[in-house]
Each structure stands twice: as structure tokens, then as C-alpha cells.
Amino acid sequence: MRDLTRKQQNILEFLLTHQNNFTYPPTLDEVCSALGLSSRGSLHKHVKALIEAGLVEPSERKQKGVRLTEKARQLVPSVGETVGTPFVGYIAAGKPIEAVTQVSYIAIPEQIKTDKSCYILQIKGDSMIEEGIFDGDWVIIEQRSVARNGEIVVALIDKAEATLKFIEQYPHETLLIPANSNMSAMKFKPEQVEIQGVLVGQMRSYIK
Amino acid sequence: MRDLTRKQQNILEFLLTHQNNFTYPPTLDEVCSALGLSSRGSLHKHVKALIEAGLVEPSERKQKGVRLTEKARQLVPSVGETVGTPFVGYIAAGKPIEAVTQVSYIAIPEQIKTDKSCYILQIKGDSMIEEGIFDGDWVIIEQRSVARNGEIVVALIDKAEATLKFIEQYPHETLLIPANSNMSAMKFKPEQVEIQGVLVGQMRSYIK
DNA sequence: ATACCAAGAGAACAAATAAAGAACAAGTAT
DNA sequence: ATACTTGTTCTTTATTTGTTCTCTTGGTAT
Numbered sequence: 181m182r183d184l185t186r187k188q189q190n191i192l193e194f195l196l197t198h199q200n201n202f203t204y205p206p207t208l209d210e211v212c213s214a215l216g217l218s219s220r221g222s223l224h225k226h227v228k229a230l231i232e233a234g235l236v237e238p239s240e241r242k243q244k245g246v247r248l249t250e251k252a253r254q255l256v257p258s259v260g261e262t263v264g265t266p267f268v269g270y271i272a273a274g275k276p277i278e279a280v281t282q283v284s285y286i287a288i289p290e291q292i293k294t295d296k297s298c299y300i301l302q303i304k305g306d307s308m309i310e311e312g313i314f315d316g317d318w319v320i321i322e323q324r325s326v327a328r329n330g331e332i333v334v335a336l337i338d339k340a341e342a343t344l345k346f347i348e349q350y351p352h353e354t355l356l357i358p359a360n361s362n363m364s365a366m367k368f369k370p371e372q373v374e375i376q377g378v379l380v381g382q383m384r385s386y387i388k
Numbered sequence: 389m390r391d392l393t394r395k396q397q398n399i400l401e402f403l404l405t406h407q408n409n410f411t412y413p414p415t416l417d418e419v420c421s422a423l424g425l426s427s428r429g430s431l432h433k434h435v436k437a438l439i440e441a442g443l444v445e446p447s448e449r450k451q452k453g454v455r456l457t458e459k460a461r462q463l464v465p466s467v468g469e470t471v472g473t474p475f476v477g478y479i480a481a482g483k484p485i486e487a488v489t490q491v492s493y494i495a496i497p498e499q500i501k502t503d504k505s506c507y508i509l510q511i512k513g514d515s516m517i518e519e520g521i522f523d524g525d526w527v528i529i530e531q532r533s534v535a536r537n538g539e540i541v542v543a544l545i546d547k548a549e550a551t552l553k554f555i556e557q558y559p560h561e562t563l564l565i566p567a568n569s570n571m572s573a574m575k576f577k578p579e580q581v582e583i584q585g586v587l588v589g590q591m592r593s594y595i596k
Numbered sequence: 597a598t599a600c601c602a603a604g605a606g607a608a609c610a611a612a613t614a615a616a617g618a619a620c621a622a623g624t625a626t
Numbered sequence: 627a628t629a630c631t632t633g634t635t636c637t638t639t640a641t642t643t644g645t646t647c648t649c650t651t652g653g654t655a656t
Contacts, residue, residue, distance in 0.1 A: 185613070186412050186453075207632065222615045224634065244623085244632060289494045291526070292593045312520040312592070318499070332594065383591035384520070385500045386540065395603080415643060430604040432645065447644065 184233060188226050190215065192235060195248050197287075205245030265293060265320065267300040271334065273307035273358075277342045277376075288320060292381025297323045299377070301334070308344055311359035313382055319344065320381035325374070332379035338372050344379065396434050398423060398533060400443060403456050405531050406505040408474045408491075413453030414505070422504065424534030473501060473528065475508040479542065481515035481566075485550045485584075496528060500589025505531040507585070509542070516552055519567035521590055527552065528589035533582070540587035546580050552587065 184192065194214055198206050208220045208227070217223055227246055230236040235252040265288050269279040286300060303317045311332070313319065327333045333347045335356055348355040348365075354373045357365040402422050406414050416428045416435070425431050435454055438444040445455040473496050477487040494508060511525045519540070521527065535541045541555045543564055556563040556573075562581045565573040 184412075187614070189412055208634095209632075217615070219616045220633075221617070221635080225614085228634090239633065286497045286499065287495065288497055289591075291494065292591050294595060309520070312517070312522050312525075314520050317520075379594050381591065381593050381595075383497070383500050383589065385589050386587050387502060387589070393602080416645095417643075425604070427605045428644075429606070429646080433603080435644095453643090 184229070185226075188229050188233075191223075191226050192230060192252065195236070195246060196252070199248060205247040207245055211246055265298050265300050267302070267318075269301060270304050271301045271319075271342055271344055272304035273343045274341050276336075276340060277301065277334075278304075286318075288381070288383070292383060293320050294322050294380050298380065299323060303344070306360075307363075308359050313344070313359075314384065317382055317384045319379055320383075321377035322380045323377045325376070327375050327378050334376040334379070336374040336376055337368065339374065342376070347373075347375070393434075393437075395423075396437055396441075399431075399434055400438065402505070402531065403444070403454060405474075405507060407456060408493075408507075409505045413455040415453050418504070419454055422532040424532070473506050473508050475510070475526075477509055478512050479509045479527075479550055479552055480512035481551045482549050484544075484548060485509065485542075494526075496589070496591070500591060501528050502530050502588050506588065507531060511552070514568075515571075516567050518569065521552070521567075522592065525590055525592045527587055528591075529585035530588045531585045533584070535583050535586050542584040542587075544582040544584055545576065547582070550584070555581075555583070 191211065194211060195206070198214075206214070208223055211227075212218065212220055212223050215223070227236060231238050235249055237247040237249055239247075265286055267280065267284050267286055269277050271277050288300070298320050301319050301321060303313055303315060303319060306315055308314075321334055327347050327349075329348050331347060332344060334342060334344055335347065336342050337356075343356060345356040345358055345366075348357065349370065352370070354368045354370045355365045356368065356373065399419060402419060403414070414422070416431055419435075420426065420428060420431050423431070435444060439446050442459055443457055445457055473494055475488065475492050475494055477485050479485050496508070506528050509527050509529060511521055511523060511527060514523055516522075529542055535555050535557075537556045539555060540552060542550060542552055543555065544550050545564075551564065553564040553566055553574075556565065557578065560578070562576045562578045563573045564576065564581065
């Protein structure tokens, strides 16, 4: 078997990622648009090379889609467990969480998530800047409705506005404390504050 | 076999790191941009020297990139088929980079890396705290030896101490500027400062 | 100064690879 | 049946990549 060209490896990589997020294999057109191609014809040659390399099932005309072989799946063992974490929306201090219309999935390393159910929000604004969480950062939130004192939580206040703050809970009072020391802690009755999750990870891109 | 020039060693170093991040070797153009060259022709001479030294496979006039030989691969502890970005060590302002004895690999999302050769360092200390990079954070570094002014770079000063700082380069002076405004910019002669990579991503865990 | 050498920029070229688009066939949906 | 989607094949055109040359610069030895 001859070596794969770089393009062919890119396609293989896409197919491996795709099968982690979808149960059906992608059609040629879907692979095209994922790779920025505008002609199925161009792609097909690469797929044919992958078939000859035994990495893609030869098509049977009725089972549509570009389907990987068992051999290909064994090629990359370490991608196995990374099911993506859903990116669900934006959080700006003082506003409700703004959900994205189309949820996308980002495969994140286990170091910055827990093995519980997690989701991803993107930060708008500088309300957490002293905690090292900047405008545009992504935060990984473990979905749960209780927190320990001192954890950073996504809190929904009066069912209207969301915020990311340190929490301190006492029998008759819940405090939400911004990292920014210019702002002071806010006091609420426990029933006003609904915990939507706990901060477990964060990431940031420096690429323009 | 004659000794390698400094430039040739840089190239070799780049190739060794690159093979940890990709399954395919880099093209001449990619090596050029990592080393800050603007002409393939110039690079090609060095590559030819590496071929003669038996460290790079002679090309077969196919577009297969700059491929290391078995001999060259044995220069570093072998990595095999790993997928992911290598975690190579710790960086503390003012000290050399402390390499881990056993390199591990972390699959990180494409949002916080580039499609070039990248590696991961873990931060020790608070020297970048105003840039939102804390003690214990991981940073993703794109491996290259040139930077644009204003980028955050891993710089090796006088071949002895590493640091993560904003860089400003002028014809006869290189400035390294800490984010922490309590510290002032440091001035160096250009030849004192060796750029080892550029910051492209960051991540943090809040899990104890 | 003169000669020499390593490095790099840029132009030019050929081989390999990739892409677009047309055309058509086999299945699917209406 | 008819239209639509999906996979396949083909030809033509464009882009990428490796290679070789020439020219320039800056440093070093003679």
C-alpha cells in the first residue's frame, strides 16, 4: 500500500472525527463542504485512494456515505473516547444566557472537564477578568444544581439574568461574589438563585 | 560527516518536534515559515546538507515533504503513532524550561491551536498573571523561531533562562515586556534572545 | 583591498497533485 | 412517471511542491 497524500490524510482525519459525533457516515457532498471543496468529482479521487488503501468501505450504491473500515478505526486509538462537549451559548454578566441556534460539539481534553455532564459557554464582557477569565474565553461547566461554597457557578438570578461568580451559601442568604474587586458581593435570598452549573475548566485562543 | 551548522540544527530540531504533532512531514514552505525564511531555494540547500548527513530521506521527486530518516528519529526518544499535542515541560519566568522526562500527549481542540507544529507547557509562577495566565495553566505554543511584534513568545535569554513575554523587536534591540505592570520591560541585543515559539492557546482546570 | 564562503531572496521550471465542471448512472422521494 | 440526490468517470485547468540558478549581502581569512 502506497503512502497517503496529505489531502487523503486530512480526509481520513475528518472521517474519524465525524464518526465520533454522528451515527451516519457523511456523503461526498458533506465531506466536500467540510473541506471547502466545490466539486464531488475532485473529492472522489481521494476517496478512491482511501478505498484502495483499505481504509474506506467500497460503496455498494445503496448504502450511501463514506464509511470507514474496521482497519481505519483501529488506526487512531486515542481519539476513541473524546465525544465532543456541546457549545451551547454565550454568557454575559447580568443577562440571560444567550443560546446558540445551532449547538456544535467541541472535543476537549479530559484535563479541563469532569466525567459528569458538561457544556461549554463563551464569555462576553470583563466581569471575571480578575479571575483570569477574559472576554471571548470558553468556560467548561459541569451541569449540576448544587455547589460547595467557594466554587464558581453559573447562577440564574430571579429566573432572568445569568452570571458567573463565586458562591457562598448560608441558611438564609446566598452571596454571589465577583472576582473583580471593584464590584461588591451581591446578596440574595436562596430561592432567588438557581445554580445551573459549576466552572471546571477554561480555555482561550490567541489566534486572531 | 561534517558538523551541522546552527541553521541546520534548528531545522533538525523543528523536524523532530513536527513529527510529534503530525503524521506527515512538513513541506519546504512550511519549514520556511517556521524558521522565518521567505525562499524555498535558501532552505533547500540546508535540507540537502541534512540529506548528505543521512538525517533526512532523499526525496523521490514526489511531493512528500521533508522526511527524517530512522537514524534521525533515534536522536530523540521515539514517539510512534501518537495523536495529540505533546506536553513537554514547565516554564517559570527566569529559569530554563524544565523538560518532563516522559512526554505525554494531550488531544486539544483546534480552537486553541494552529495547524502548525505545536507543543504544550505548564506555567509555574505568576509572571503572566495580568495577561490572565495563572500558575498551573497550560499554554499551547506554536513552534517557530520568528515572531511579529506584539505577540507573546517563549523566549530563551542568553541560552539560559526561558520566559513568556510580549515581544517588540527593533533593528538593534529586542524588548521583552511582562504583562504585569509592576515589572518593566527588559532590553536585550537581538542575538541574546532566541524565540522558541509563539503563544496560540491557553487552558486551565478548576478541578482540585 | 581581494578573495572566499555561508545565507538568503527571488525567478524559473517540471513533476505531482488538486480542483472544477460536465456528463451520466443508480438509487430515493414525491 | 418525474424530479432529486448521490456516487462515478472523464477532461481540462490550476495550484503546490521540489529543484536549480543567479544575484546580493555580510562576515572572515589572506
